Amino acid sequence: xxxxxxxxxxxxxxxxxxxxxxxxxxVALLGALPEFNSLTITSILAAIEDxxxxxxxxxxxxxxxxxxxxxxxxxxxxxxx
Numbered sequence: 333x334x335x336x337x338x339x340x341x342x343x344x345x346x347x348x349x350x351x352x353x354x355x356x357x358x359v360a361l362l363g364a365l366p367e368f369n370s371l372t373i374t375s376i377l378a379a380i381e382d383x384x385x386x387x388x389x390x391x392x393x394x395x396x397x398x399x400x401x402x403x404x405x406x407x408x409x410x411x412x413x
Contacts, residue, residue, distance in 0.1 A: 333384075333412065335405045335406075335408045335409045335412065336357065336401070336405045338383060338384075339404050340353050340354070340401070342376055342379045342383065343355065343361075343376070343401065343404075345379065346372055346375045346376050347365065347367045347368065347372060349365075355401045356401065357400065357401050358400060358401070358402060359401045360399065360400050361398050361399065361400060361404065362395060362398040362399055373398060376398075376404075377393070380408055380411065384411060384412055386411040388411065
């Protein structure tokens with residue numbers, strides 16, 4: 333599974349930003365995009381669970397996951413491992 337493509341698709345849907353389909357790994361998320369808020373984070377986590385079939389526990393969630401597109405894709409990679 334191409335986790336970067338999956339990450340982009342999840343971000344595009346949840347942020348409702350067409351340009352998210354072309355984000356590279358270095359694009360900052362948390363604090364950099366006005367659309368990126370706590371409600372969006374909840375939706376993104378639910379989408380990751382739905383798309384991957386994995387379960388995300390509260391103690392796995394930290395701000396570092398949402399620093400950039402790359403850190404979010406790495407988190408998804410870890411969940412799929």
